[in-house]
Amino acid sequence: MKKRCNICEGVMIPVFSGQILNKHKVQYFQCPDCEYICTDDPSWLQEAYKNPINRTDTGILSRNIYDAKITSCIIYSFFSQNKKYLDYGGGYGILTRLMRDIGFDFCWYDPYTQNKFAQGFEYSPNGDEIDVITSFESFEHFVQPLDDLEKIFAVSHNIIFSTVLLPKPVPKPDDWWYYGLEHGQHVSFYSQKTLQTIAKKFRVNCYSYSSIHLFTPKKIDKKLWFLVCKLYWLIFPLVKSKMVSKTFRDMEYLKISKEDEVA
Numbered sequence: 001m002k003k004r005c006n007i008c009e010g011v012m013i014p015v016f017s018g019q020i021l022n023k024h025k026v027q028y029f030q031c032p033d034c035e036y037i038c039t040d041d042p043s044w045l046q047e048a049y050k051n052p053i054n055r056t057d058t059g060i061l062s063r064n065i066y067d068a069k070i071t072s073c074i075i076y077s078f079f080s081q082n083k084k085y086l087d088y089g090g091g092y093g094i095l096t097r098l099m100r101d102i103g104f105d106f107c108w109y110d111p112y113t114q115n116k117f118a119q120g121f122e123y124s125p126n127g128d129e130i131d132v133i134t135s136f137e138s139f140e141h142f143v144q145p146l147d148d149l150e151k152i153f154a155v156s157h158n159i160i161f162s163t164v165l166l167p168k169p170v171p172k173p174d175d176w177w178y179y180g181l182e183h184g185q186h187v188s189f190y191s192q193k194t195l196q197t198i199a200k201k202f203r204v205n206c207y208s209y210s211s212i213h214l215f216t217p218k219k220i221d222k223k224l225w226f227l228v229c230k231l232y233w234l235i236f237p238l239v240k241s242k243m244v245s246k247t248f249r250d251m252e253y254l255k256i257s258k259e260d261e262v263a
Contacts, residue, residue: 005031006038006144006188008197018173020044020184030170035191037166042143048184052113053091056182061094067136068098070212070232071160075104075132076239077228078220079158083131086123088152089138093118100250103243120254132158139163140178140186146201153202159215165208166191
């Protein structure tokens with residue numbers, strides 16, 4: 001039976017196999033039309049997610065600090081600074097806490113991971129409208145990307161996300177760390193063409209800088225996008241100086257909420 005692409009429904013072809021979790025021999029397929037790569041049916045995921053944040057993710061803190069800085073610059077440059085934002089697939093809540101510390105009204109959502117650092121700021125579907133969603137290092141975890149994206153786009157059409165794009169030529173499993181063979185959580189891989197195909201399906205524009213990407217209905221000046229992303233380290237101190245941190249206010253809010261629970 002032919003394997004259909006999860007993105008464009010083209011016929012996928014087997015390209016190589018790899019050994020996941022040192023025990024599961026897995027076939028990888030690529031779509032010749034949109035260049036999307038995925039694994040065969042990922043029957044090992046329950047095992048792979050015994051620890052939602054895998055032990056080899058040594059870059060979790062440095063990555064979240066970087067994500068917070070560049071996200072601040074993108075939101076400040078292209079969107080409103082006074083709206084509500086959501087970190088989708090927010091892990092331990094590190095990014096949500098960092099963004100609130102900077103001054104952006106972020107909330108958290110992740111059905112698979114315990115919220116440790118942003119407790120009290122969980123996303124409520126019945127809450128305020130979400131202007132921008134962030135979703136860092138989650139797209140490669142999606143088994144059926146369009147299904148997950150349907151859920152995300154139902155909340156907001158402005159999505160800042162990260163995923164490392166497929167190199168050219170496409171590397172074999174042992175030649176690219178991002179396949180994540182040792183933890184088995186990465187099952188979907190995208191090229192720039194794949195992202196453009198997704199953007200067309202959802203009628204949005206796609207802007208990319210390295211592993212940072214943006215889906216939005218807005219028309220954005222590409223040169224300005226490039227400058228904001230490239231010079232985020234220079235722009236971020238200015239953005240931070242213009243924002244009012246929510247750190248202390250959040251503490252007061254949580255104290256009152258706790259008192260209400262006790263009462």
